[in-house]
């Protein structure tokens with residue numbers, strides 16, 4: 001991490017959480033005072049409005065987990081970036097591997113969604129990551145580089161883009177790459193961002209995600225070019241999420 005990249009610890013609740021989970025959110029918001037990291041919780045769509053109202057005035061931000069590329073229209077079941085913004089979200093996770101796999105989302109649609117996020121004034125957190133087969137074939141850096149090239153539109157800057165590296169085989173499994181492997185892939189992401197966006201790339205935050213827990217957070221967060229974490233399971237427990245946020249040096 002560098003002085004020019006403020007660490008971001010983001011929690012992705014995925015399809016978890018009912019209204020009663022507000023007490024967990026309040027515990028998180030109340031525990032953030034004095035932390036150096038920015039923090040964000042991305043609950044399911046159904047909780048965004050209530051959560052955003054609840055944390056107003058605190059340093060905890062609320063984000064969405066996906067959006068449709070269009071502003072409005074005949075897209076049953078979808079949510080636009082403008083709707084997220086209207087509900088109180090300030091950011092949106094895009095291209096998560098669970099979206100890429102469950103909903104067959106490719107880089108082109110992710111790119112269109114990033115443009116939608118920018119149109120609505122949301123900060124996109126663009127997820128990339130390799131499968132275990134690709135990792136074992138030595139292709140992790142190449143796969144992730146291609147995803148960044150094809151998922152991120154022209155016009156990315158230090159303030160309008162966050163990238164999250166999430167090796168698919170590390171998500172929810174308790175397995176993590178070695179810090180050398182994380183550093184290699186984050187270095188590759190920084191490199192392709194630099195090729196495309198010049199000096200702006202030095203300010204773009206690159207998060208690591210995949211089985212981040214209180215006991216491994218400090219090591220992962222101290223790795224070169226790791227500017228924060230995208231936390232799944234451990235973000236559902238306020239104590240664990242706060243412990244991860246405190247692990248930022």
Ligand SMILES: O=C[C@H](O)COP(=O)(O)O
Nearest residue numbers: 012171172210211232233
């Ligand atoms: O978006 C978060 C990731 O998919 C990581 O999930 P996890 O921390 O449960 O492995």
